[in-house]
Amino acid sequence: MALLSLERISAQYPGAAEPVLSDISVSLGPQQLLVALGPSGSGKTSLLNLIAGFVEPSGGRITLDGAPVQGPSAERGVVFQDDVLLPWQDVLANVAFGLELAGVPRNKREDRAREMLALVDLSGFESRRVWELSGGQKQRVGLARALAADPRVLLMDEPFGALDAFTREQMQELLLQVCRRTDKPVFLITHDIEEAVFLATDLILLAPNPGRIVERLTLDFGQRYNAGESARSIKSDPRFIETREHVLERVFSQRGAAQRQERA
Amino acid sequence: MSSYEAVTGAPIAVPHAPRPVKRSLSTRWISVLTLVTLIAVWWAVTAGGWIEPLFLPPPSAVLQKGWLLATAGYMDSTLWQHLGASLSRIGLGLGFAILTAVPVGIAIGHNRIARGIFDPLIEFYRPIPPLAYLPLIVIWCGIGELSKVLLIYLAIFAPIAIATATGVRTVDPAKVRAAQSLGATRWQLIRHVILPSALPDILTGVRIGLGVGWSTLVAAELIAATSGLGFMVQSAAQFLVTDVVVLGILVIAIIAFAMEMGLRALQRKLVPWHGQAH
Numbered sequence: 129m130a131l132l133s134l135e136r137i138s139a140q141y142p143g144a145a146e147p148v149l150s151d152i153s154v155s156l157g158p159q160q161l162l163v164a165l166g167p168s169g170s171g172k173t174s175l176l177n178l179i180a181g182f183v184e185p186s187g188g189r190i191t192l193d194g195a196p197v198q199g200p201s202a203e204r205g206v207v208f209q210d211d212v213l214l215p216w217q218d219v220l221a222n223v224a225f226g227l228e229l230a231g232v233p234r235n236k237r238e239d240r241a242r243e244m245l246a247l248v249d250l251s252g253f254e255s256r257r258v259w260e261l262s263g264g265q266k267q268r269v270g271l272a273r274a275l276a277a278d279p280r281v282l283l284m285d286e287p288f289g290a291l292d293a294f295t296r297e298q299m300q301e302l303l304l305q306v307c308r309r310t311d312k313p314v315f316l317i318t319h320d321i322e323e324a325v326f327l328a329t330d331l332i333l334l335a336p337n338p339g340r341i342v343e344r345l346t347l348d349f350g351q352r353y354n355a356g357e358s359a360r361s362i363k364s365d366p367r368f369i370e371t372r373e374h375v376l377e378r379v380f381s382q383r384g385a386a387q388r389q390e391r392a
Numbered sequence: 393m394s395s396y397e398a399v400t401g402a403p404i405a406v407p408h409a410p411r412p413v414k415r416s417l418s419t420r421w422i423s424v425l426t427l428v429t430l431i432a433v434w435w436a437v438t439a440g441g442w443i444e445p446l447f448l449p450p451p452s453a454v455l456q457k458g459w460l461l462a463t464a465g466y467m468d469s470t471l472w473q474h475l476g477a478s479l480s481r482i483g484l485g486l487g488f489a490i491l492t493a494v495p496v497g498i499a500i501g502h503n504r505i506a507r508g509i510f511d512p513l514i515e516f517y518r519p520i521p522p523l524a525y526l527p528l529i530v531i532w533c534g535i536g537e538l539s540k541v542l543l544i545y546l547a548i549f550a551p552i553a554i555a556t557a558t559g560v561r562t563v564d565p566a567k568v569r570a571a572q573s574l575g576a577t578r579w580q581l582i583r584h585v586i587l588p589s590a591l592p593d594i595l596t597g598v599r600i601g602l603g604v605g606w607s608t609l610v611a612a613e614l615i616a617a618t619s620g621l622g623f624m625v626q627s628a629a630q631f632l633v634t635d636v637v638v639l640g641i642l643v644i645a646i647i648a649f650a651m652e653m654g655l656r657a658l659q660r661k662l663v664p665w666h667g668q669a670h
Contacts (some may be wrong), residue, residue, distance in 0.1 A: 205574070208565055225584070257664075
């Protein structure tokens with residue numbers, strides 16, 4: 129049973145000739161980690177913005193628990209690519225920010241924030257200033273902040289895109305651990321193929337002009353990691369490599385088709 | 393208006409600014425040396441008798457007069473009372489200006505209709521030198537305290553409102569979205585995200601406003617007042633009491649300098665993240 133569901137969503141910017149997204153239907157249920165993978169221009173960020181409620185679709189329906197999505201809300205927590213923490217507050221206050229907005233008393237919200245910081249492996253960083261943190265640490269705080277508000281679903285907008293390769297791998301593993309412990313459904317967008325294949329329980333591949341779903345895959349590499357297998361052994365597994373190459377080929381064949389179309 | 397230069401020209405001191413390894417004489421010492429030289433020249437030309445004390449009294453005479461003014465007073469008030477009168481006027485003007493200009497600036501930066509209403513009004517009166525509309529204010533409100541506070545208020549209002557609007561307009565939209573997706577209402581957004589984001593700009597506006605306000609105040613007191621530093625200088629000039637004039641000018645300059653330094657310190661304390669990569 130789906131918690132979040134998108135039915136035949138399309139989106140178009142005013143004045144644009146072609147829609148950004150066309151006929152997108154997808155659903156997200158408990159314990160799912162849905163990854164939207166696609167090259168730039170395939171509308172993945174638009175898709176996330178639609179679900180988050182930052183923009184409205186030009187057609188179709190988005191529902192959360194059956195109720196239509198209207199505007200941004202704490203039910204749909206977002207982790208952004210860039211650091212969007214508040215520099216005038218320390219780490220603990222940043223994590224507790226959503227609860228403060230909801231009017232949760234200080235003691236309670238700080239306890240909860242400490243718990244979330246522990247979850248992302250940042251215990252001891254409570255009173256740090258935001259600008260003293262590294263890129264990876266900032267993204268962990270961002271994740272803890274989104275989780276502290278206890279959203280129904282977690283939306284992640286290329287959360288590890290700005291990190292170096294080593295930190296990115298660590299963060300991927302951390303995300304899987306967090307998913308296992310919190311059971312939150314996650315919708316994540318990325319343009320990193322390996323990341324998508326590793327993390328996703330469900331993967332949708334988007335192609336541009338207009339943004340549309342060209343392939344859906346159900347994967348289990350993330351679950352294997354959570355069952356105790358090491359990330360390196362999964363990523364060097366022939367089946368993983370095969371899947372990765374398959375997805376890569378699909379991306380290129382789409383791009384080739386588009387180029388042929390342009391030339392014709 | 394020296395504060396404009398200070399704001400745009402001199403770099404705002406960053407606590408962790410890298411220090412050049414080798415430097416024979418720091419900038420601060422060069423400044424101190426210049427000041428000392430200037431006073432030494434002042435002392436030399438007056439002590440040598442090249443300039444009549446009527447035109448430029450020696451530093452010692454000015455200091456002595458300062459002591460006399462502080463204890464006995466001039467024109468029915470001591471130096472402290474003149475200073476107090478000027479400071480309370482600028483304090484009142486500044487207080488009202490912050491209370492009104494910050495909300496107006498937020499409205500301009502945040503809301504299309506408010507921008508349509510206030511932008512032309514502010515841009516229209518801002519370039520007018522305050523002393524040009526002082527006569528009108530005197531006709532409307534008399535020569536009492538109200539006129540002077542109103543004049544300073546108007547002089548300070550524009551820079552703070554404009555700086556606030558700029559600050560609000562340059563708030564990182566991603567921060568706004570992040571707060572919205574954490575459930576922030578419109579007011580919470582202003583209170584928790586927009587206002588603190590704009591704070592560095594607001595403080596810069598206050599710095600500029602205070603500089604403009606202080607020069608305006610002293611000028612206003614030259615024209616219509618019975619107390620205050622400007623009045624003290626003006627009435628001393630009428631009786632050719634040059635040492636009081638020089639002393640008054642020095643005190644005016646020192647106060648302006650102290651306010652500027654105080655605000656910079658406040659800026660460092662209130663917005664330590666400003667200039668940091670975050």
